Amino acid sequence: MASVIRAENLTLAYDNGKHPIIVNANFSIGQGEFIFITGPSGSGKSTLLKSMYGQLKPNKGKLNVGGHDMSKISNHQLLQLRRNLGIVFQDYKLINEWTVEKNVVLPLIITGYSMDVQKVQAEKLLAHVKLSEHKDKYPMELSGGEQQRVGVARALSKNPFLILADEPTGNLDEFSSGVVWDLLENACDQLNATVLVVTHKIPTIFNINYRHFIIENGGVHEVH
């Protein structure tokens, strides 16, 4: 299986290397895998995720995402890579001045798809996340669970090869969390996307044993 993400002796740190968060991590993640990364608060889960969409550059070692060396990636290549990723945030990160429909197709707007394609794709995605009737509303008019479903729909809008989810259910109730997990699992099954979820605890609803990494004391260890 080809690796979508590969880390070799990866070290991530803040303040010009003064505060290391991840130290000498080695792991490889293949296409179509569903991965959990867990760890206590402040262990570096979100930091690791940020490095995967280029928000943070590796201080040492190598990190390869979708064939790009994240240490050497140019600004132009980084933007290209990000256009092919789906990212889900704990705090949703929706654009409040835009309607739900426009938020969902943000990746298509960025890539320059026509309005017709955007419209068709928005309808399909909003039906998929069961928010069709809310398409003309603004994010602030939706509940947290609904906003996160918009966030997931946005992440799926360009059929990404990799979905990075940072505590996607951190702010949601049990019902909404269940809906979001279903959507992410379906994306992995139906789109063959790699889904990497950072969470403080693996939800009990999962009855399949997905690969699981734990971050402890700066190290990234796979749990078998």
Place this chain on the structure above:
Amino acid sequence: MKSIKDHFMFILPLLAVLIGIEFVLIFNRITTSYEQKLKNDYAILVSSKKELTTPFLRSIDSKIDSVTKINRNRIASEVIKGVEKDNIETILKNMPQFYRVHLTDYVGLDRLKKVKKELMSINGVLSVETFYQSYESRYSLFSLIKNSLNIFITILFVVSLLLIVKQMEVWQLGHKNRMRIMEIFGAPLMLRSGVLFKMAFIDAIIATILNLIIFMYIKTNGEHIDSVKFLKDNSGLLFQLSDLFIWIITSLVIVFISVLFVAFKTSEDNNDF
């Protein structure tokens, strides 16, 4: 309401910058014209035993433009009144020639002294009258007005630019969330800043149109406004079509720099997002 306020907070300082620019353009035209008038009205009086010509004086000092001989018949007629006929010829023979020396521009006082010194050094020149006192008072007044307006316009510029910077910070706050999210999803700088460019471009056009209205009004109704009455015979010195291009280019440059400043600042801050 907030959106209108946001627009005006950019339009007003931009308008102030454009008004300042137009004042600089108008004042430059006025000073050039006034300087020309002062220069044309001014001449140094030289009395000389030796014949003075323009090429000769130009070779002495590059600031000398031309020299004209004053008809001395009138002066002579006053001098020879009551003099015996035999002596008249001797008087006229020994009487110097009088010349009016014009300069190329309205030079400073030190330069005027230098010209006088150089004229005096010519063999045969008896006296040089620069009318220093009246020249000095006119030149000082002219310099005072010129420098005061330059200081005023500089202050206007600085205050306006500070207001624009302040407004850029307001823009950054208002748009940073959207721009940061768009950047995370791979939007290039021009796409993330598209809304700001559109907004600032419209503001630049509005500011330019307002400036045009103000100066067209002054140009067409100047004679009714006491403060610009002196320009009524020189309305050509007021707004000229070429000024419009200068305003547009200035507005666009300010818009471009402002939006890029916001975009880069937002991008820099994105690491904490």
